[in-house]
Amino acid sequence: MxxxxxxxxxxxxxxxxxxxxxxxxxxxxxxxxxxxxxxxxxxxxxxxxxxxxxxxxxxxxxxxxxxxxxxxxxxxxxxxxxxxxxxxxxxxxxxxxxxxxxxxxxxxxxxxxxxxxxxxxxxxxxxxxxxxxxxxxxxxxxxxxxxxxxxxxxxxxxxxxxxxxxxxxxxxxxxxxxxxVVDPPRPPRPAVTESPYRALTGRTLVRLHAASALLVGPQFVAATFAVAFLVSERGWSPVAAGRLVAVVQVAGAVGRIVAGVWSDRVGNRLGPMRVIAVVAMVTMVGWALGDAFDSWLSVVALVAVLIVSVTDNGLGFTATAELAGPFWAGRALGVQNTAQNAVAMAAAPLFGALITAFGYPLALAAGALFPLAGALLTPVQGERRLAAGVDAVEVEVRP
Missing domain, CATH: 1.20.1250.20 (MFS general substrate transporter like domains)
Known part of the structure:
Protein backbone atom coordinates (compact mmCIF):
# COMPACT_ATOMS: atom_id res chain seq x y z
CA MET A 1 0.00 0.00 0.00
CA VAL A 181 -0.31 11.90 6.60
CA VAL A 182 -3.40 9.87 7.43
CA ASP A 183 -3.80 8.52 10.95
CA PRO A 184 -3.45 4.72 11.05
CA PRO A 185 -6.59 2.71 11.77
CA ARG A 186 -7.23 1.87 15.40
CA PRO A 187 -9.51 -0.58 17.14
CA PRO A 188 -12.55 0.96 18.88
CA ARG A 189 -11.43 2.85 21.97
CA PRO A 190 -12.80 1.35 25.19
CA ALA A 191 -14.37 3.60 27.80
CA VAL A 192 -11.46 2.92 30.16
CA THR A 193 -7.95 1.96 29.05
CA GLU A 194 -5.63 0.58 31.70
CA SER A 195 -2.13 1.98 31.79
CA PRO A 196 0.39 -0.59 30.52
CA TYR A 197 2.63 0.52 33.39
CA ARG A 198 0.12 -0.98 35.82
CA ALA A 199 -0.26 -4.23 33.90
CA LEU A 200 2.25 -7.06 33.60
CA THR A 201 3.91 -5.08 30.81
CA GLY A 202 4.85 -2.34 33.28
CA ARG A 203 8.04 -3.91 34.58
CA THR A 204 9.18 -4.75 31.06
CA LEU A 205 8.51 -1.19 29.86
CA VAL A 206 10.35 0.39 32.79
CA ARG A 207 13.39 -1.83 32.23
CA LEU A 208 13.27 -1.03 28.50
CA HIS A 209 13.21 2.72 29.17
CA ALA A 210 16.15 2.40 31.57
CA ALA A 211 18.19 0.24 29.19
CA SER A 212 17.54 2.56 26.23
CA ALA A 213 18.54 5.60 28.28
CA LEU A 214 21.79 3.95 29.37
CA LEU A 215 22.63 3.03 25.78
CA VAL A 216 22.45 6.71 24.83
CA GLY A 217 25.57 7.31 26.97
CA PRO A 218 28.19 5.97 24.51
CA GLN A 219 26.39 7.62 21.60
CA PHE A 220 26.61 11.12 23.02
CA VAL A 221 30.06 10.67 24.55
CA ALA A 222 31.40 9.73 21.12
CA ALA A 223 29.43 12.41 19.27
CA THR A 224 30.48 15.14 21.72
CA PHE A 225 34.17 14.33 22.12
CA ALA A 226 35.14 12.62 18.85
CA VAL A 227 36.54 15.74 17.18
CA ALA A 228 38.23 16.95 20.37
CA PHE A 229 39.80 13.51 20.91
CA LEU A 230 41.14 13.23 17.37
CA VAL A 231 42.61 16.74 17.53
CA SER A 232 44.16 16.63 21.01
CA GLU A 233 45.11 12.95 21.32
CA ARG A 234 45.82 11.89 17.73
CA GLY A 235 47.05 15.17 16.23
CA TRP A 236 44.39 15.47 13.53
CA SER A 237 43.29 18.80 12.13
CA PRO A 238 39.78 19.94 13.11
CA VAL A 239 38.69 19.85 9.46
CA ALA A 240 39.84 16.26 8.94
CA ALA A 241 38.27 15.16 12.23
CA GLY A 242 34.99 16.82 11.32
CA ARG A 243 34.95 15.14 7.92
CA LEU A 244 35.49 11.72 9.45
CA VAL A 245 32.63 12.22 11.91
CA ALA A 246 30.34 13.43 9.10
CA VAL A 247 31.07 10.36 6.96
CA VAL A 248 30.55 8.03 9.92
CA GLN A 249 27.09 9.56 10.46
CA VAL A 250 26.04 7.99 7.17
CA ALA A 251 27.26 4.58 8.32
CA GLY A 252 25.36 5.03 11.58
CA ALA A 253 22.14 5.78 9.69
CA VAL A 254 22.61 2.63 7.63
CA GLY A 255 23.26 0.70 10.84
CA ARG A 256 19.85 1.74 12.19
CA ILE A 257 18.16 0.32 9.11
CA VAL A 258 20.15 -2.92 9.28
CA ALA A 259 19.24 -3.36 12.96
CA GLY A 260 15.57 -2.86 12.14
CA VAL A 261 15.63 -5.47 9.38
CA TRP A 262 17.48 -7.84 11.71
CA SER A 263 14.75 -7.50 14.35
CA ASP A 264 12.06 -8.17 11.73
CA ARG A 265 13.85 -11.34 10.63
CA VAL A 266 14.30 -12.78 14.14
CA GLY A 267 10.82 -11.74 15.28
CA ASN A 268 11.82 -9.67 18.32
CA ARG A 269 13.45 -6.30 19.08
CA LEU A 270 15.23 -6.75 22.38
CA GLY A 271 17.43 -9.74 21.53
CA PRO A 272 19.26 -7.70 18.86
CA MET A 273 19.23 -4.68 21.18
CA ARG A 274 21.11 -6.64 23.87
CA VAL A 275 23.69 -7.86 21.34
CA ILE A 276 24.26 -4.28 20.17
CA ALA A 277 24.67 -3.16 23.79
CA VAL A 278 27.39 -5.75 24.36
CA VAL A 279 29.19 -4.72 21.16
CA ALA A 280 28.95 -1.06 22.22
CA MET A 281 30.59 -1.95 25.52
CA VAL A 282 33.42 -3.78 23.73
CA THR A 283 34.04 -0.84 21.39
CA MET A 284 34.15 1.62 24.30
CA VAL A 285 36.73 -0.57 26.05
CA GLY A 286 38.68 -0.78 22.78
CA TRP A 287 38.67 3.02 22.49
CA ALA A 288 39.94 3.34 26.06
CA LEU A 289 42.70 0.73 25.61
CA GLY A 290 43.74 2.16 22.24
CA ASP A 291 44.25 5.57 23.78
CA ALA A 292 45.97 4.16 26.88
CA PHE A 293 48.58 2.50 24.63
CA ASP A 294 48.70 5.44 22.21
CA SER A 295 47.64 3.17 19.37
CA TRP A 296 45.95 3.90 16.05
CA LEU A 297 43.41 1.28 17.16
CA SER A 298 41.82 4.03 19.24
CA VAL A 299 40.65 5.68 16.01
CA VAL A 300 39.22 2.41 14.69
CA ALA A 301 37.42 1.83 17.99
CA LEU A 302 36.09 5.40 18.02
CA VAL A 303 34.62 4.93 14.56
CA ALA A 304 33.07 1.66 15.74
CA VAL A 305 31.52 3.40 18.76
CA LEU A 306 30.07 6.15 16.56
CA ILE A 307 28.39 3.54 14.36
CA VAL A 308 27.35 0.85 16.85
CA SER A 309 26.07 3.17 19.59
CA VAL A 310 23.28 4.60 17.40
CA THR A 311 21.96 1.36 15.89
CA ASP A 312 19.75 0.35 18.82
CA ASN A 313 17.57 3.49 18.87
CA GLY A 314 14.87 2.23 16.53
CA LEU A 315 14.66 -1.13 18.29
CA GLY A 316 13.88 0.46 21.64
CA PHE A 317 11.24 2.74 20.13
CA THR A 318 9.57 -0.09 18.22
CA ALA A 319 9.47 -2.36 21.26
CA THR A 320 8.07 0.46 23.42
CA ALA A 321 5.14 1.09 21.07
CA GLU A 322 4.42 -2.62 20.67
CA LEU A 323 4.39 -3.20 24.42
CA ALA A 324 2.34 -0.10 25.24
CA GLY A 325 -0.49 -0.79 22.79
CA PRO A 326 -2.56 1.52 20.56
CA PHE A 327 -3.98 3.80 23.27
CA TRP A 328 -0.77 4.41 25.22
CA ALA A 329 1.94 4.23 22.56
CA GLY A 330 2.31 8.01 22.31
CA ARG A 331 2.79 8.51 26.03
CA ALA A 332 5.12 5.53 26.31
CA LEU A 333 7.24 6.87 23.44
CA GLY A 334 7.28 10.23 25.23
CA VAL A 335 8.61 8.57 28.39
CA GLN A 336 11.19 6.67 26.32
CA ASN A 337 12.39 9.81 24.58
CA THR A 338 12.43 11.83 27.80
CA ALA A 339 14.68 9.32 29.55
CA GLN A 340 17.05 9.20 26.59
CA ASN A 341 17.28 12.98 26.26
CA ALA A 342 17.90 13.37 30.00
CA VAL A 343 20.92 11.07 29.78
CA ALA A 344 22.06 12.77 26.58
CA MET A 345 22.05 16.19 28.25
CA ALA A 346 23.95 14.86 31.26
CA ALA A 347 26.54 12.94 29.23
CA ALA A 348 28.53 15.88 27.89
CA PRO A 349 29.22 17.73 31.17
CA LEU A 350 29.69 14.50 33.15
CA PHE A 351 32.26 13.00 30.81
CA GLY A 352 33.85 16.36 30.18
CA ALA A 353 34.58 16.53 33.90
CA LEU A 354 35.82 12.91 33.97
CA ILE A 355 38.15 13.46 31.01
CA THR A 356 39.52 16.64 32.58
CA ALA A 357 40.12 14.95 35.93
CA PHE A 358 41.33 11.48 34.88
CA GLY A 359 42.09 11.57 31.15
CA TYR A 360 40.43 9.79 28.24
CA PRO A 361 41.32 6.14 29.04
CA LEU A 362 39.73 6.05 32.51
CA ALA A 363 36.75 8.19 31.44
CA LEU A 364 36.05 5.97 28.43
CA ALA A 365 36.42 2.84 30.53
CA ALA A 366 33.81 4.29 32.90
CA GLY A 367 31.63 5.01 29.86
CA ALA A 368 31.69 1.31 28.99
CA LEU A 369 29.66 0.67 32.15
CA PHE A 370 26.65 2.33 30.54
CA PRO A 371 26.14 -0.21 27.73
CA LEU A 372 27.06 -3.03 30.13
CA ALA A 373 24.26 -1.99 32.47
CA GLY A 374 21.98 -1.47 29.47
CA ALA A 375 22.65 -5.02 28.26
CA LEU A 376 21.85 -6.45 31.69
CA LEU A 377 18.64 -4.42 31.97
CA THR A 378 17.29 -5.12 28.47
CA PRO A 379 14.15 -7.22 29.16
CA VAL A 380 14.62 -9.88 26.49
CA GLN A 381 12.71 -12.56 28.39
CA GLY A 382 9.91 -10.14 29.24
CA GLU A 383 9.37 -9.35 25.58
CA ARG A 384 9.34 -13.04 24.70
CA ARG A 385 6.78 -13.87 27.40
CA LEU A 386 4.49 -11.09 26.23
CA ALA A 387 4.90 -12.14 22.60
CA ALA A 388 3.78 -15.60 23.62
CA GLY A 389 0.48 -14.12 24.77
CA VAL A 390 0.96 -13.21 28.42
CA ASP A 391 -0.84 -9.88 28.77
CA ALA A 392 0.44 -8.89 25.32
CA VAL A 393 -0.86 -5.78 23.60
CA GLU A 394 -0.50 -4.85 19.98
CA VAL A 395 -0.18 -1.49 18.28
CA GLU A 396 -2.57 -0.79 15.46
CA VAL A 397 -1.54 -2.30 12.14
CA ARG A 398 -2.29 -1.48 8.56
CA PRO A 399 -5.40 -3.10 7.07
Missing amino acids: TRRWLVLAAGVAAQATTSSFLYGVAFLIPELRASTGVSLAQAGLLVSAPLLGLLAALIAWGAAADRYGERVVMAAGLVGTGALLLGSLFVPGLVLLGVGLLLAGAAAASVNAASGRAVLGWFGARERGLAMGLRQTAQPIGVGIAAATLPPLADRFGFVPALALPAGLCLLTAVVVLVV
Whole structure:
Protein backbone atom coordinates (compact mmCIF):
# COMPACT_ATOMS: atom_id res chain seq x y z
CA MET A 1 0.00 0.00 0.00
CA THR A 2 1.57 3.29 -1.16
CA ARG A 3 0.02 5.39 1.61
CA ARG A 4 2.13 3.91 4.39
CA TRP A 5 5.38 4.68 2.57
CA LEU A 6 4.21 8.26 2.03
CA VAL A 7 3.43 8.53 5.74
CA LEU A 8 6.91 7.19 6.49
CA ALA A 9 8.50 9.73 4.14
CA ALA A 10 6.51 12.57 5.72
CA GLY A 11 7.51 11.39 9.19
CA VAL A 12 11.19 11.34 8.22
CA ALA A 13 10.88 14.81 6.69
CA ALA A 14 9.18 16.19 9.80
CA GLN A 15 11.75 14.67 12.16
CA ALA A 16 14.67 15.82 10.01
CA THR A 17 13.28 19.35 9.86
CA THR A 18 12.87 19.73 13.62
CA SER A 19 16.28 18.08 14.17
CA SER A 20 17.89 20.71 11.94
CA PHE A 21 16.65 23.29 14.45
CA LEU A 22 17.08 21.38 17.73
CA TYR A 23 20.66 20.36 17.01
CA GLY A 24 21.55 23.06 14.51
CA VAL A 25 21.69 26.04 16.86
CA ALA A 26 25.08 24.76 18.04
CA PHE A 27 26.52 25.36 14.56
CA LEU A 28 25.73 29.08 14.96
CA ILE A 29 27.74 29.63 18.14
CA PRO A 30 30.67 31.40 16.38
CA GLU A 31 28.37 33.88 14.61
CA LEU A 32 26.24 34.35 17.73
CA ARG A 33 29.31 35.22 19.80
CA ALA A 34 30.71 37.49 17.11
CA SER A 35 27.47 39.42 16.59
CA THR A 36 26.24 39.67 20.20
CA GLY A 37 29.40 39.34 22.29
CA VAL A 38 27.99 36.57 24.48
CA SER A 39 30.37 34.33 26.38
CA LEU A 40 30.80 30.68 25.50
CA ALA A 41 28.83 29.72 28.61
CA GLN A 42 25.93 32.00 27.61
CA ALA A 43 25.98 30.59 24.09
CA GLY A 44 25.88 27.11 25.58
CA LEU A 45 22.74 27.99 27.53
CA LEU A 46 21.06 29.21 24.35
CA VAL A 47 22.02 26.00 22.56
CA SER A 48 20.53 23.90 25.37
CA ALA A 49 17.27 25.86 25.53
CA PRO A 50 15.52 23.98 22.67
CA LEU A 51 16.54 20.63 24.15
CA LEU A 52 15.17 21.63 27.57
CA GLY A 53 11.87 22.52 25.92
CA LEU A 54 11.88 19.20 24.09
CA LEU A 55 12.52 17.31 27.31
CA ALA A 56 9.70 19.06 29.17
CA ALA A 57 7.01 18.49 26.54
CA LEU A 58 7.55 14.98 25.15
CA ILE A 59 5.10 13.10 27.39
CA ALA A 60 2.37 15.73 27.01
CA TRP A 61 2.63 15.61 23.21
CA GLY A 62 2.55 11.81 23.37
CA ALA A 63 -0.69 11.96 25.33
CA ALA A 64 -2.12 14.36 22.74
CA ALA A 65 -1.19 11.96 19.93
CA ASP A 66 -2.91 9.11 21.78
CA ARG A 67 -6.08 11.17 22.13
CA TYR A 68 -6.28 13.29 18.97
CA GLY A 69 -4.22 11.38 16.41
CA GLU A 70 -0.82 11.79 14.81
CA ARG A 71 -1.63 14.06 11.86
CA VAL A 72 -3.07 17.00 13.78
CA VAL A 73 -0.41 16.78 16.52
CA MET A 74 2.49 16.73 14.06
CA ALA A 75 1.07 19.59 11.99
CA ALA A 76 0.26 21.75 15.04
CA GLY A 77 3.71 21.15 16.49
CA LEU A 78 5.48 22.02 13.26
CA VAL A 79 3.48 25.23 12.86
CA GLY A 80 4.18 26.11 16.48
CA THR A 81 7.90 25.40 16.07
CA GLY A 82 8.19 27.53 12.95
CA ALA A 83 6.16 30.44 14.34
CA LEU A 84 7.84 30.48 17.75
CA LEU A 85 11.29 30.20 16.20
CA LEU A 86 10.62 33.09 13.83
CA GLY A 87 9.16 35.15 16.66
CA SER A 88 12.15 34.52 18.91
CA LEU A 89 14.49 35.96 16.29
CA PHE A 90 12.91 39.40 16.52
CA VAL A 91 12.56 39.85 20.28
CA PRO A 92 14.95 42.16 22.14
CA GLY A 93 17.55 40.65 24.44
CA LEU A 94 19.13 37.25 24.91
CA VAL A 95 16.76 36.22 27.70
CA LEU A 96 13.70 36.49 25.46
CA LEU A 97 15.62 34.76 22.68
CA GLY A 98 16.33 31.86 25.04
CA VAL A 99 12.67 31.69 26.09
CA GLY A 100 11.60 31.64 22.44
CA LEU A 101 14.05 28.85 21.63
CA LEU A 102 12.83 26.86 24.65
CA LEU A 103 9.17 27.19 23.59
CA ALA A 104 10.04 26.29 19.99
CA GLY A 105 11.83 23.19 21.28
CA ALA A 106 8.75 22.25 23.30
CA ALA A 107 6.61 22.55 20.16
CA ALA A 108 9.10 20.42 18.20
CA ALA A 109 8.62 17.60 20.72
CA SER A 110 5.29 16.88 19.02
CA VAL A 111 7.11 15.37 16.05
CA ASN A 112 9.25 13.09 18.21
CA ALA A 113 6.16 11.67 19.88
CA ALA A 114 3.76 11.48 16.95
CA SER A 115 5.87 10.69 13.88
CA GLY A 116 7.17 7.41 15.29
CA ARG A 117 3.65 6.48 16.39
CA ALA A 118 2.25 7.11 12.91
CA VAL A 119 4.99 5.09 11.22
CA LEU A 120 4.60 2.15 13.58
CA GLY A 121 0.85 2.22 13.21
CA TRP A 122 0.94 1.82 9.44
CA PHE A 123 3.41 -1.08 9.33
CA GLY A 124 2.83 -4.66 10.41
CA ALA A 125 5.05 -6.49 12.89
CA ARG A 126 7.27 -7.99 10.17
CA GLU A 127 8.09 -4.56 8.73
CA ARG A 128 8.13 -2.30 11.77
CA GLY A 129 11.83 -2.74 12.42
CA LEU A 130 12.69 -1.64 8.88
CA ALA A 131 10.19 1.23 9.00
CA MET A 132 11.45 2.52 12.34
CA GLY A 133 15.06 2.11 11.23
CA LEU A 134 14.31 4.33 8.24
CA ARG A 135 12.50 6.82 10.44
CA GLN A 136 15.46 6.96 12.84
CA THR A 137 17.72 8.15 10.01
CA ALA A 138 15.89 11.48 10.24
CA GLN A 139 18.05 12.86 13.05
CA PRO A 140 21.41 12.47 11.26
CA ILE A 141 19.77 13.79 8.09
CA GLY A 142 18.58 16.86 9.98
CA VAL A 143 21.98 17.39 11.61
CA GLY A 144 23.60 17.06 8.19
CA ILE A 145 21.24 19.66 6.70
CA ALA A 146 22.04 22.05 9.54
CA ALA A 147 25.79 21.48 9.27
CA ALA A 148 25.75 22.08 5.51
CA THR A 149 23.52 25.18 5.46
CA LEU A 150 23.51 27.13 8.71
CA PRO A 151 27.22 28.06 9.08
CA PRO A 152 27.58 29.48 5.55
CA LEU A 153 24.24 31.32 5.86
CA ALA A 154 25.31 32.78 9.19
CA ASP A 155 28.69 33.79 7.78
CA ARG A 156 27.09 35.64 4.88
CA PHE A 157 23.83 36.98 6.30
CA GLY A 158 24.03 36.67 10.08
CA PHE A 159 22.47 34.65 12.88
CA VAL A 160 18.83 35.64 12.33
CA PRO A 161 18.54 34.79 8.61
CA ALA A 162 20.36 31.51 9.20
CA LEU A 163 17.98 30.33 11.90
CA ALA A 164 15.03 31.49 9.81
CA LEU A 165 15.78 28.61 7.42
CA PRO A 166 14.73 25.77 9.77
CA ALA A 167 11.77 27.88 10.86
CA GLY A 168 10.58 28.13 7.27
CA LEU A 169 11.23 24.43 6.70
CA CYS A 170 9.05 23.59 9.71
CA LEU A 171 6.15 25.60 8.29
CA LEU A 172 6.58 24.00 4.88
CA THR A 173 6.74 20.51 6.34
CA ALA A 174 3.53 21.18 8.29
CA VAL A 175 1.75 21.57 4.95
CA VAL A 176 3.28 18.30 3.72
CA VAL A 177 2.05 16.51 6.84
CA LEU A 178 -1.49 17.84 6.43
CA VAL A 179 -1.58 16.71 2.80
CA VAL A 180 0.16 13.33 3.11
CA VAL A 181 -0.31 11.90 6.60
CA VAL A 182 -3.40 9.87 7.43
CA ASP A 183 -3.80 8.52 10.95
CA PRO A 184 -3.45 4.72 11.05
CA PRO A 185 -6.59 2.71 11.77
CA ARG A 186 -7.23 1.87 15.40
CA PRO A 187 -9.51 -0.58 17.14
CA PRO A 188 -12.55 0.96 18.88
CA ARG A 189 -11.43 2.85 21.97
CA PRO A 190 -12.80 1.35 25.19
CA ALA A 191 -14.37 3.60 27.80
CA VAL A 192 -11.46 2.92 30.16
CA THR A 193 -7.95 1.96 29.05
CA GLU A 194 -5.63 0.58 31.70
CA SER A 195 -2.13 1.98 31.79
CA PRO A 196 0.39 -0.59 30.52
CA TYR A 197 2.63 0.52 33.39
CA ARG A 198 0.12 -0.98 35.82
CA ALA A 199 -0.26 -4.23 33.90
CA LEU A 200 2.25 -7.06 33.60
CA THR A 201 3.91 -5.08 30.81
CA GLY A 202 4.85 -2.34 33.28
CA ARG A 203 8.04 -3.91 34.58
CA THR A 204 9.18 -4.75 31.06
CA LEU A 205 8.51 -1.19 29.86
CA VAL A 206 10.35 0.39 32.79
CA ARG A 207 13.39 -1.83 32.23
CA LEU A 208 13.27 -1.03 28.50
CA HIS A 209 13.21 2.72 29.17
CA ALA A 210 16.15 2.40 31.57
CA ALA A 211 18.19 0.24 29.19
CA SER A 212 17.54 2.56 26.23
CA ALA A 213 18.54 5.60 28.28
CA LEU A 214 21.79 3.95 29.37
CA LEU A 215 22.63 3.03 25.78
CA VAL A 216 22.45 6.71 24.83
CA GLY A 217 25.57 7.31 26.97
CA PRO A 218 28.19 5.97 24.51
CA GLN A 219 26.39 7.62 21.60
CA PHE A 220 26.61 11.12 23.02
CA VAL A 221 30.06 10.67 24.55
CA ALA A 222 31.40 9.73 21.12
CA ALA A 223 29.43 12.41 19.27
CA THR A 224 30.48 15.14 21.72
CA PHE A 225 34.17 14.33 22.12
CA ALA A 226 35.14 12.62 18.85
CA VAL A 227 36.54 15.74 17.18
CA ALA A 228 38.23 16.95 20.37
CA PHE A 229 39.80 13.51 20.91
CA LEU A 230 41.14 13.23 17.37
CA VAL A 231 42.61 16.74 17.53
CA SER A 232 44.16 16.63 21.01
CA GLU A 233 45.11 12.95 21.32
CA ARG A 234 45.82 11.89 17.73
CA GLY A 235 47.05 15.17 16.23
CA TRP A 236 44.39 15.47 13.53
CA SER A 237 43.29 18.80 12.13
CA PRO A 238 39.78 19.94 13.11
CA VAL A 239 38.69 19.85 9.46
CA ALA A 240 39.84 16.26 8.94
CA ALA A 241 38.27 15.16 12.23
CA GLY A 242 34.99 16.82 11.32
CA ARG A 243 34.95 15.14 7.92
CA LEU A 244 35.49 11.72 9.45
CA VAL A 245 32.63 12.22 11.91
CA ALA A 246 30.34 13.43 9.10
CA VAL A 247 31.07 10.36 6.96
CA VAL A 248 30.55 8.03 9.92
CA GLN A 249 27.09 9.56 10.46
CA VAL A 250 26.04 7.99 7.17
CA ALA A 251 27.26 4.58 8.32
CA GLY A 252 25.36 5.03 11.58
CA ALA A 253 22.14 5.78 9.69
CA VAL A 254 22.61 2.63 7.63
CA GLY A 255 23.26 0.70 10.84
CA ARG A 256 19.85 1.74 12.19
CA ILE A 257 18.16 0.32 9.11
CA VAL A 258 20.15 -2.92 9.28
CA ALA A 259 19.24 -3.36 12.96
CA GLY A 260 15.57 -2.86 12.14
CA VAL A 261 15.63 -5.47 9.38
CA TRP A 262 17.48 -7.84 11.71
CA SER A 263 14.75 -7.50 14.35
CA ASP A 264 12.06 -8.17 11.73
CA ARG A 265 13.85 -11.34 10.63
CA VAL A 266 14.30 -12.78 14.14
CA GLY A 267 10.82 -11.74 15.28
CA ASN A 268 11.82 -9.67 18.32
CA ARG A 269 13.45 -6.30 19.08
CA LEU A 270 15.23 -6.75 22.38
CA GLY A 271 17.43 -9.74 21.53
CA PRO A 272 19.26 -7.70 18.86
CA MET A 273 19.23 -4.68 21.18
CA ARG A 274 21.11 -6.64 23.87
CA VAL A 275 23.69 -7.86 21.34
CA ILE A 276 24.26 -4.28 20.17
CA ALA A 277 24.67 -3.16 23.79
CA VAL A 278 27.39 -5.75 24.36
CA VAL A 279 29.19 -4.72 21.16
CA ALA A 280 28.95 -1.06 22.22
CA MET A 281 30.59 -1.95 25.52
CA VAL A 282 33.42 -3.78 23.73
CA THR A 283 34.04 -0.84 21.39
CA MET A 284 34.15 1.62 24.30
CA VAL A 285 36.73 -0.57 26.05
CA GLY A 286 38.68 -0.78 22.78
CA TRP A 287 38.67 3.02 22.49
CA ALA A 288 39.94 3.34 26.06
CA LEU A 289 42.70 0.73 25.61
CA GLY A 290 43.74 2.16 22.24
CA ASP A 291 44.25 5.57 23.78
CA ALA A 292 45.97 4.16 26.88
CA PHE A 293 48.58 2.50 24.63
CA ASP A 294 48.70 5.44 22.21
CA SER A 295 47.64 3.17 19.37
CA TRP A 296 45.95 3.90 16.05
CA LEU A 297 43.41 1.28 17.16
CA SER A 298 41.82 4.03 19.24
CA VAL A 299 40.65 5.68 16.01
CA VAL A 300 39.22 2.41 14.69
CA ALA A 301 37.42 1.83 17.99
CA LEU A 302 36.09 5.40 18.02
CA VAL A 303 34.62 4.93 14.56
CA ALA A 304 33.07 1.66 15.74
CA VAL A 305 31.52 3.40 18.76
CA LEU A 306 30.07 6.15 16.56
CA ILE A 307 28.39 3.54 14.36
CA VAL A 308 27.35 0.85 16.85
CA SER A 309 26.07 3.17 19.59
CA VAL A 310 23.28 4.60 17.40
CA THR A 311 21.96 1.36 15.89
CA ASP A 312 19.75 0.35 18.82
CA ASN A 313 17.57 3.49 18.87
CA GLY A 314 14.87 2.23 16.53
CA LEU A 315 14.66 -1.13 18.29
CA GLY A 316 13.88 0.46 21.64
CA PHE A 317 11.24 2.74 20.13
CA THR A 318 9.57 -0.09 18.22
CA ALA A 319 9.47 -2.36 21.26
CA THR A 320 8.07 0.46 23.42
CA ALA A 321 5.14 1.09 21.07
CA GLU A 322 4.42 -2.62 20.67
CA LEU A 323 4.39 -3.20 24.42
CA ALA A 324 2.34 -0.10 25.24
CA GLY A 325 -0.49 -0.79 22.79
CA PRO A 326 -2.56 1.52 20.56
CA PHE A 327 -3.98 3.80 23.27
CA TRP A 328 -0.77 4.41 25.22
CA ALA A 329 1.94 4.23 22.56
CA GLY A 330 2.31 8.01 22.31
CA ARG A 331 2.79 8.51 26.03
CA ALA A 332 5.12 5.53 26.31
CA LEU A 333 7.24 6.87 23.44
CA GLY A 334 7.28 10.23 25.23
CA VAL A 335 8.61 8.57 28.39
CA GLN A 336 11.19 6.67 26.32
CA ASN A 337 12.39 9.81 24.58
CA THR A 338 12.43 11.83 27.80
CA ALA A 339 14.68 9.32 29.55
CA GLN A 340 17.05 9.20 26.59
CA ASN A 341 17.28 12.98 26.26
CA ALA A 342 17.90 13.37 30.00
CA VAL A 343 20.92 11.07 29.78
CA ALA A 344 22.06 12.77 26.58
CA MET A 345 22.05 16.19 28.25
CA ALA A 346 23.95 14.86 31.26
CA ALA A 347 26.54 12.94 29.23
CA ALA A 348 28.53 15.88 27.89
CA PRO A 349 29.22 17.73 31.17
CA LEU A 350 29.69 14.50 33.15
CA PHE A 351 32.26 13.00 30.81
CA GLY A 352 33.85 16.36 30.18
CA ALA A 353 34.58 16.53 33.90
CA LEU A 354 35.82 12.91 33.97
CA ILE A 355 38.15 13.46 31.01
CA THR A 356 39.52 16.64 32.58
CA ALA A 357 40.12 14.95 35.93
CA PHE A 358 41.33 11.48 34.88
CA GLY A 359 42.09 11.57 31.15
CA TYR A 360 40.43 9.79 28.24
CA PRO A 361 41.32 6.14 29.04
CA LEU A 362 39.73 6.05 32.51
CA ALA A 363 36.75 8.19 31.44
CA LEU A 364 36.05 5.97 28.43
CA ALA A 365 36.42 2.84 30.53
CA ALA A 366 33.81 4.29 32.90
CA GLY A 367 31.63 5.01 29.86
CA ALA A 368 31.69 1.31 28.99
CA LEU A 369 29.66 0.67 32.15
CA PHE A 370 26.65 2.33 30.54
CA PRO A 371 26.14 -0.21 27.73
CA LEU A 372 27.06 -3.03 30.13
CA ALA A 373 24.26 -1.99 32.47
CA GLY A 374 21.98 -1.47 29.47
CA ALA A 375 22.65 -5.02 28.26
CA LEU A 376 21.85 -6.45 31.69
CA LEU A 377 18.64 -4.42 31.97
CA THR A 378 17.29 -5.12 28.47
CA PRO A 379 14.15 -7.22 29.16
CA VAL A 380 14.62 -9.88 26.49
CA GLN A 381 12.71 -12.56 28.39
CA GLY A 382 9.91 -10.14 29.24
CA GLU A 383 9.37 -9.35 25.58
CA ARG A 384 9.34 -13.04 24.70
CA ARG A 385 6.78 -13.87 27.40
CA LEU A 386 4.49 -11.09 26.23
CA ALA A 387 4.90 -12.14 22.60
CA ALA A 388 3.78 -15.60 23.62
CA GLY A 389 0.48 -14.12 24.77
CA VAL A 390 0.96 -13.21 28.42
CA ASP A 391 -0.84 -9.88 28.77
CA ALA A 392 0.44 -8.89 25.32
CA VAL A 393 -0.86 -5.78 23.60
CA GLU A 394 -0.50 -4.85 19.98
CA VAL A 395 -0.18 -1.49 18.28
CA GLU A 396 -2.57 -0.79 15.46
CA VAL A 397 -1.54 -2.30 12.14
CA ARG A 398 -2.29 -1.48 8.56
CA PRO A 399 -5.40 -3.10 7.07
